[in-house]
Amino acid sequence: MLPMFFWAFVVGGVICVIGQLLFDVAKLTPGHTLSLLVVLGAVLDGFGLYEPLADFAGAGATVPITNFGNTLVHGALQEADQHGLIGVLTGMFEVTSSGISAAIVFAFIGALLFKPKG
Amino acid sequence: MGNNNQTQKEKQYQSLEKKYETKRPVLKNCLKAFLVGGLFCLVGQAITYFYIYFFNFTEQTAGNPTVATMVFISMLLTGFGVYDHIGQFAGAGSAVPVTGFGNAVISAAIEHRTEGFVLGVGGNMFKLAGSVILFGVFSAFIVALIKTLLIQWGVI
Numbered sequence: 001m002l003p004m005f006f007w008a009f010v011v012g013g014v015i016c017v018i019g020q021l022l023f024d025v026a027k028l029t030p031g032h033t034l035s036l037l038v039v040l041g042a043v044l045d046g047f048g049l050y051e052p053l054a055d056f057a058g059a060g061a062t063v064p065i066t067n068f069g070n071t072l073v074h075g076a077l078q079e080a081d082q083h084g085l086i087g088v089l090t091g092m093f094e095v096t097s098s099g100i101s102a103a104i105v106f107a108f109i110g111a112l113l114f115k116p117k118g
Numbered sequence: 119m120g121n122n123n124q125t126q127k128e129k130q131y132q133s134l135e136k137k138y139e140t141k142r143p144v145l146k147n148c149l150k151a152f153l154v155g156g157l158f159c160l161v162g163q164a165i166t167y168f169y170i171y172f173f174n175f176t177e178q179t180a181g182n183p184t185v186a187t188m189v190f191i192s193m194l195l196t197g198f199g200v201y202d203h204i205g206q207f208a209g210a211g212s213a214v215p216v217t218g219f220g221n222a223v224i225s226a227a228i229e230h231r232t233e234g235f236v237l238g239v240g241g242n243m244f245k246l247a248g249s250v251i252l253f254g255v256f257s258a259f260i261v262a263l264i265k266t267l268l269i270q271w272g273v274i
Binding site: 001004005008009010011012013014015016017018019020021022023024025030031033034035037038039041042043045046054055057058059060062063064065066067068069071072073076077080084085087088089092095097098099100101102103104106107108109110111113114115116117 | 155184214215220
């Protein structure tokens with residue numbers, strides 16, 4: 001259990017450092033950086049490399065935004081396995097739904113509860 | 119002649135600009151991003167174990183409720199104005215974890231509530247996070263399509 005915490009910290013930290021380098025060295029905007037990381041996650045899962053990383057680092061791989069691309073591909077492939085090509089579309093959000101629904105639901109609750117500052 | 123002068127002045131100005139431009143402290147920024155980003159993942163790992171031990175999720179499926187919980191935490195931090203301060207300190211360390219995605223959606227929702235709930239909150243919610251969803255979904259579509267075709271053709 002303890003090594004899992006350690007590797008979650010290290011791997012998650014390293015992914016954030018990659019993001020920071022894209023900010024500072026490649027001079028990308030946050031929007032470009034995050035989009036790039038999501039695409040990276042999707043491609044990594046396409047090659048079957050993301051799941052081993054998640055097994056190894058736990059939340060270090062599932063909390064960064066790269067996991068969003070990973071879960072999208074995952075859901076699409078899972079469904080495509082059963083229903084063929086059409087499954088790529090129908091299964092896209094199968095695994096990812098929690099992140100998106102949570103973002104929408106909590107954003108609306110947040111907008112109801114909080115007033116904009118400054 | 120005048121043109122030449124101009125370029126010389128431009129060159130002078132550019133060297134001057136370079137001299138006074140604040141250098142980005144890349145190493146320091148990376149260290150901050152590493153620590154804060156790692157910390158977010160550490161919290162995520164704790165939440166993952168919480169779901170595994172108390173709600174019978176497996177290591178593979180516990181990622182989903184973890185992400186939802188992190189977005190919930192992000193809502194509270196954004197609403198109370200704490201996430202902005204973390205973001206100023208940590209840069210990518212707060213933007214790259216899923217809490218940063220949550221923050222982008224939630225801050226846009228809160229910011230535009232004065233324009234009404236339908237046109238303001240509803241219309242602007244994905245103003246910042248929309249690009250992440252678009253490129254995530256599109257790249258995932260391409261990747262999954264290629265892989266499915268390759269599997270069907272028996273290549274892999």
